[in-house]
Amino acid sequence: MRISQLANRRIGLMLPLGFASGLPLALTSGTLQAWLTVAGVDLRTIGVFTLVGLPYTLKFLWAPLMDRYVPPWLGRRRGWMVLTQASLIVGVLAMALIDPSQWPWLLGIVALSVAFMSASQDIVFDAYRTETLRPQERGLGAAVWVNGYRFALLVAGSLALVLADQVGWPATYTCMAFVMLVGLWAVGTAEEPTSSQQVPSSLREAVLGPLEEFFSRTEAGTLLGLVALYKLGDAFAGTLLTAFLIKGVGFTATDVGVMKGLGLGLTLAGALIGGLAMTRLGLVRALLAFGLLQAVSNLAFVLLAWGGKSYPLLVFAIACENLSGGMGTSAFVALVMALCHHKYTATQFALLSSIEALGRVLLGRPSAQLVEAIGWAPYFVVTFIAALPGLLLLWHLRENLARYEGTANGASPID
Structure with missing residues (x-):
């Protein structure tokens, strides 16, 4: 199109x-x-x-x-x-x-x-x-x-x-x-x-219907795994990013503030680039491409950890992370929209987005303990590895997701 x-x-x-x-x-x-x-x-x-x-x-x-x-x-x-x-x-x-x-x-x-x-x-x-x-x-x-x-x-x-x-x-x-x-x-x-005229007939249906409909799909468990894992590596890397830049590498708060402003602009650009690219690539290929870019972008912080306080490396790492993150977010939101049945859109979208958010909420303390145990550079290598299970699951589901991509109402298209 x-x-x-x-x-x-x-x-x-x-x-x-x-x-x-x-x-x-x-x-x-x-x-x-x-x-x-x-x-x-x-x-x-x-x-x-x-x-x-x-x-x-x-x-x-x-x-x-x-x-x-x-x-x-x-x-x-x-x-x-x-x-x-x-x-x-x-x-x-x-x-x-x-x-x-x-x-x-x-x-x-x-x-x-x-x-x-x-x-x-x-x-x-x-x-x-x-x-x-x-x-x-x-x-x-x-x-x-x-x-x-x-x-x-x-x-x-x-x-x-x-x-x-x-x-x-x-x-x-x-x-x-x-x-x-x-x-x-x-x-x-x-x-x-x-x-929106497809309204659940009772409160019981509104509560249980979204779960019954979703888990009636033969691939329901793997879909939930994909939702939980697709942005995990990205969330893992971002959990302690500010602490890494200030304490781990030695940049000032002003440096980090300027980079956050640059990162915001690049995230917006990445989201727009990702959305436009999806019109050509389609949902599944975009998820694969952007997910791989998200994973590889974490390795840019490994270079920064090795190189020390280097402004060119800082700009490079921030650019990679935010551009790929914006692209991945566009594809992920499109994925969740494709998975929702329109009779239960509000509930299913809220549940799926909450599952995705668990990584950001739960990774804080384990991330700090991991950094203390192995150091910053190995930590960012681990965040790269953490992104791989989501990509492997995505590859496994690629044919199923291609069918969801063409559905207008998100109803389970697979028997």
């Missing part, structure tokens, strides 16, 4: 919707921590605030409700999108009214509610994207979504911190609340997916 044929309204809407998805995350995590620190909140309390992010890892628990129940306006997907968006705007405005030095726990409760609505928004956004994009649009649509999401993290992260120094934190959060109107505008111009 030619690229010009993919320049359509469905893909265009992925940009503002991705932006709306990413904005609340920074406002309840890194940016909020900066506000608490400036306000003089003690470190132990700030540490407790990290629990505000729990809804993002537990969202699969209430995803069935968003599959089962249809709001009385705009349909099953757009109705929930409007409800969560409006609640987020109110929640962020409420955060702007609370002084963290006087009422830190009240701010924590409100921030937790914002994170809950943000995670709920992600559930329905993921379902909407999966049901709206056609099979040949999934790669590029995912790439455009990732670009919107990452740009929102930049706005709610870096830009918000600069703005707070100029106008104060309450005014900054108020501005961010109004910026979130972008999401409401996008929902207002979007169309309800036709497949």
Whole structure:
């Protein structure tokens, strides 16, 4: 398919919707921590605030409700999108009214509610994207979504911190609340997916149906293994990357900050390149190519560990890691969309994405222990090896996945 044929309204809407998805995350995590620190909140309390992010890892628990129940306006997907968006705007405005030095726990409760609505928004956004994009649009649509999401993290992260120094934190959060109107505008111009009419007949079906449907597929176990392992090597390498650059190699915090900005730009470029390439390669070949690039990119940090504090090697390693990571993310999101049955999209997408996220959550302590035992260069060799099982499983499933690639509704195409 030619690229010009993919320049359509469905893909265009992925940009503002991705932006709306990413904005609340920074406002309840890194940016909020900066506000608490400036306000003089003690470190132990700030540490407790990290629990505000729990809804993002537990969202699969209430995803069935968003599959089962249809709001009385705009349909099953757009109705929930409007409800969560409006609640987020109110929640962020409420955060702007609370002084963290006087009422830190009240701010924590409100921030937790914002994170809950943000995670709920992600559930329905993921379902909407999966049901709206056609099979040949999934790669590029995912790439455009990732670009919107990452740009929102930049706005709610870096830009918000600069703005707070100029106008104060309450005014900054108020501005961010109004910026979130972008999401409401996008929902207002979007169309309800036709497949959203496939509503589970009961709450029991909404909870158990997604599992029964998925595990009725003969290759269900290997598919779950692929979802868990495909980005494992990438997550493994990124777990201690900042510590490696500062403590392991000797770069300054400023160096790392500049590289993070460069890395963000390269991730956006990688996602877009990956999405465009998928229109030519198809899902399976793109997953194989990008997965191999992700694995090999980890070896660039082996060179950096051997070479020491070298800025050319640093730029090379960051470029390899972020470009390949962005490409791999586009392909992975397209894979998860292909695996979801549209009657249970919200629940299945939430479950599959949670399985993928386990690696990032669980690898922190084992990674540190491994570095202490074998050193940095061997550690990054191990992260390369950790990426290989996912690639081998992908090769084993290539014929099955080729059939999923052509399905528009994600229903199990294999008897």
